[in-house]
Amino acid sequence: xxxxxxxxxxxxxxxxxxxxxxxxxxxxxxxxxxxxxxxxxxxxxxxxxxxxxxxxxxxxxxxxxxxxxxxxxxxxxxxxxxxxxxxxxxxxxxxxxxxxxxxxxxxxxxxxxxxxxxxxxxxxxxxxxxxxxxxxxxxxxxxxxxxxxxxxxxxxxxxxxxxxxxxxxxxxxxxxxxxxxxxxxxxxxxxxxxxxxxxxxxxxxxxxxxxxxxxxxxxxxxxxxxxxxxxxxxxxxxxxxxxxxxxxxxxxxxxxxxxxxxxxxxxxxxxxxxxxxxxxxxxxxxxxxxxxxxxxxxxxxxxxxxxxxxxxxxxxxxxxxxxxxxxxxxxxxxxxxxxxxxxxxxxxxxxxxxxx
Amino acid sequence: xxxxxxxxxxxxxxxxxxxxxxxxxxxxxxxxxxxxxxxxxxxxxxxxxxxxxxxxxxxxxxxxxxxxxxxxxxxxxxxxxxxxxxxxxxxxxxxxxxxxxxxxxxxxxxxxxxxxxxxxxxxxxxxxxxxxxxxxxxxxxxxxxxxxxxxxxxxxxxxxxxxxxxxxxxxxxxxxxxxxxxxxxxxxxxxxxxxxxxxxxxxxxxxxxxxxxxxxxxxxxxxxxxxxxxxxxxxxxxxxxxxxxxxxxxxxxxxxxxxxxxxxxxxxxxxxxxxxxxxxxxxxxxxxxxxxxxxxx
Numbered sequence: 001x002x003x004x005x006x007x008x009x010x011x012x013x014x015x016x017x018x019x020x021x022x023x024x025x026x027x028x029x030x031x032x033x034x035x036x037x038x039x040x041x042x043x044x045x046x047x048x049x050x051x052x053x054x055x056x057x058x059x060x061x062x063x064x065x066x067x068x069x070x071x072x073x074x075x076x077x078x079x080x081x082x083x084x085x086x087x088x089x090x091x092x093x094x095x096x097x098x099x100x101x102x103x104x105x106x107x108x109x110x111x112x113x114x115x116x117x118x119x120x121x122x123x124x125x126x127x128x129x130x131x132x133x134x135x136x137x138x139x140x141x142x143x144x145x146x147x148x149x150x151x152x153x154x155x156x157x158x159x160x161x162x163x164x165x166x167x168x169x170x171x172x173x174x175x176x177x178x179x180x181x182x183x184x185x186x187x188x189x190x191x192x193x194x195x196x197x198x199x200x201x202x203x204x205x206x207x208x209x210x211x212x213x214x215x216x217x218x219x220x221x222x223x224x225x226x227x228x229x230x231x232x233x234x235x236x237x238x239x240x241x242x243x244x245x246x247x248x249x250x251x252x253x254x255x256x257x258x259x260x261x262x263x264x265x266x267x268x269x270x271x272x273x274x275x276x277x278x279x280x281x282x283x284x285x286x287x288x289x290x291x292x293x294x295x296x297x298x299x300x301x302x303x304x305x306x307x308x309x310x311x312x313x314x315x316x317x318x319x320x321x322x323x324x325x326x327x328x329x330x331x332x333x334x335x336x337x338x339x340x341x342x343x344x345x346x347x348x349x350x351x352x353x354x355x356x
Numbered sequence: 357x358x359x360x361x362x363x364x365x366x367x368x369x370x371x372x373x374x375x376x377x378x379x380x381x382x383x384x385x386x387x388x389x390x391x392x393x394x395x396x397x398x399x400x401x402x403x404x405x406x407x408x409x410x411x412x413x414x415x416x417x418x419x420x421x422x423x424x425x426x427x428x429x430x431x432x433x434x435x436x437x438x439x440x441x442x443x444x445x446x447x448x449x450x451x452x453x454x455x456x457x458x459x460x461x462x463x464x465x466x467x468x469x470x471x472x473x474x475x476x477x478x479x480x481x482x483x484x485x486x487x488x489x490x491x492x493x494x495x496x497x498x499x500x501x502x503x504x505x506x507x508x509x510x511x512x513x514x515x516x517x518x519x520x521x522x523x524x525x526x527x528x529x530x531x532x533x534x535x536x537x538x539x540x541x542x543x544x545x546x547x548x549x550x551x552x553x554x555x556x557x558x559x560x561x562x563x564x565x566x567x568x569x570x571x572x573x574x575x576x577x578x579x580x581x582x583x584x585x586x587x588x589x590x591x592x593x594x595x596x597x598x599x600x601x602x603x604x605x606x607x608x609x610x611x612x613x614x615x616x617x618x619x620x621x622x623x624x625x626x627x628x629x630x631x632x633x634x635x636x637x638x639x640x641x642x643x644x645x646x647x648x649x650x651x652x653x
C-alpha cells in the first residue's frame with residue numbers, strides 16, 4: 001500500500017469503494033479544505049468589487065452545476081436554463097412578499113417550486129432527444145419569458161418584483177460581506193450534493209443514459225423517469241441560484257433572463273468541462289471574469305493609443321462578441337474544457353521530472 | 357370590415373410565410389447535407405442585408421450592382437465559415453455543434469451591432485412605396501416582389517436538386533455520406549456548397565425583408581421563427597420547410613387577429629408559434645414530412 005502522505009503515480013484502487021470516494025487522493029481533499037478556509041477568510045481582505053464578482057460566480061455556479069448535471073451527465077440539452085433561473089428568483093421574492101416566508105427558507109422553497117416547473121417542462125424530454133429536445137427547450141425559454149411579462153401577480157409584470165434582503169432572527173444580512181457567506185454556504189451544500197449525486201445509483205443511471213440510451217434501457221434503466229428526473233434536479237439548482245441572485249440584487253425584473261443568459265450558462269459548462277463538478281466552477285469563473293477581462297483589455301489598448309470613441313461606445317458589443325467567440329474557440333480547440341487542461345497540468349507535475 | 361381585416365391578415369401571412377419558407381429551406385439544406393442545426397441562420401439574413409445596405413448607401417452603388425456583389429460576398433462567407441469553424445467539428449456530439457452555431461450567432465450579432473448600430477436603417481427606395489391595389493387589398497409592391505422572389509427561389513431549388521450535377525451530389529451526400537464519397541463525390545465541397553447556398557439565399561431574404569421593414573438586428577429574429585417552421589414540416593424535408601413556413605406565417609397572423617378581436621392578451625403574435633412547436637413535438641416529433649429514424653443498439 002502507498003502511504004497516504006504521497007501522491008500516487010497511478011491507479012492503485014483495489015475496491016469499488018475506493019474508486020468512488022469523493023476525493024480520489026488525500027491531497028485533493030486537503031486542497032479543497034484549504035480552498036474553503038481561504039474563501040472563509042476572503043471577505044476580510046478583498047474589496048467589495050472583488051467580493052461582488054465572487055458572489056456572482058457563486059450564484060451562477062450553482063445554476064450552472066444544475067445544467068451540467070442535465071447536459072454533461074445525462075446528455076440532455078437545455079436552451080431554457082435562464083428561464084428556470086428567473087423563475088427561481090421570482091418564486092423566492094413572491095414567497096417572501098406574499099406569504100411572509102423568511103428569505104432563508106424561501107430560497108430552498110423557490111428551488112422546490114422551480115423543480116415542479118422543471119418536471120413539467122421536462123415531460124417532452126421523455127420523448128425527445130438531441131436536436132428536437134434542444135428546440136423544445138428553446139421554445140420553453142420563450143414561453144416562460146412571455147409568462148414573466150404577463151403574470152403580474154407573480155412577477156410584478158413590467159415593473160418587476162422587490163426581493164427583500166436576508167433576515168436571520170431579526171438581524172439583517174446586508175452588504176457584500178454578509179451575503180458572501182450566505183452564497184458560500186449554498187455553494188458548498190449544493191456542490192457537495194452534486195458531487196455525491198454522481199456517485200449514487202441515480203447518478204450512474206444518468207451517465208448510462210448519456211453514454212448510450214438504448215443500452216441503458218436494455219439494462220433496465222427507466223429512460224423517461226431519469227430524463228425527467230434530471231430536468232427536475234437541474235431546475236432545483238437553477239431555482240436556488242436564481243433565488244440567491246434575486247435577493248442579492250434586491251430587485252427582479254423579467255429582462256434579465258433572456259436566451260443570452262441561457263447560452264451563457266451553456267458556455268460556462270462547455271468552457272469548464274461537461275460532466276465535471278469542479279469544471280463547472282472553473283467555467284463559471286471564466287464566464288463571469290470574461291467581460292471584466294475584455295474591459296481591462298480595451299482600457300489597456302486605450303492606454304496606448306489614446307481615447308478612441310468608437311471603441312468606448314462599442315464596448316458592450318465587444319463584451320457580447322467575446323462570449324460568442326470564447327464558446328466557439330473552446331469548442332474547436334479545447335472541447336473538453338478547462339478541467340481537461342487542469343488534469344493535463346496535474347499529471348505533468350505528478351511525475352515531474354521523471355515523466356516517462 | 358372584420359372579414360376584410362382577416363383577409364388582409366391572411367394575405368400578409370402568406371407573404372411572410374413564404375419568406376419563412378425560404379429561410380427554413382436554407383436551414384433544412386444545411387441540416388440535410390451536413391447534419392448541423394444552424395442557430396445562426398438569422399444572422400445570415402442580417403449580414404446579407406447590412407452588406408447590401410452598406411454597398412448601396414455608403415458606396416453609392418446602384419442596386420443592380422450591389423445585389424450581385426452581396427451574393428458573391430455571402431458565397432465566400434459561407435464557404436469560409438464552413439471551412440474554418442464547422443469543419444473541425446465533424447463527428448463531434450450534437451451539443452457541441454449546436455453551441456458553435458449559437459456562439460457564432462451571438463458573435464455576428466454583436467459585431468453587426470457594433471458596426472452598424474442598433475437602429476433600423478431604411479433602404480433607399482428601389483420599388484415605389486405606394487401600396488398597389490390587388491383584388492381590393494392594399495399590398496406594398498416590395499411585398500409582392502418578395503412573394504415573386506420567394507416562389508422563383510423555390511422553383512430554382514427544385515430544379516437544382518432535380519437536374520443539376522451539384523444538386524444531385526448534395527442529395528446523394530444527404531442520403532449516405534460514405535456511399536457518396538465512394539462514387540467520387542467530394543463531400544467537403546458539398547458541405548461548403550451547402551453553407552454557401554444557404555448563406556446566399558438567406559441574404560436575399562434578408563435584403564427583401566430589409567427593403568420593407570428597414571435593416572436592423574431584429575432581422576435575426578427570422579432565424580428563431582424558423583424553428584417552429586422546420587419542426588412543423590420535419591427537420592429534413594425541403595417541401596416540409598416551405599409548407600411549415602406558410603403554416604407559421606398564417607398562424608402568426610391569425611393569432612394576431614384572434615388576439616386583437618377576442619382575447620386581448622397582447623403579444624400572442626410572437627409566442628403562438630412556440631406553443632405550436634411544443635405541441636407538435638409532443639404528438640408528432642418528426643413533423644409532417646420528416647423521415648422517422650429507426651435506431652438500433
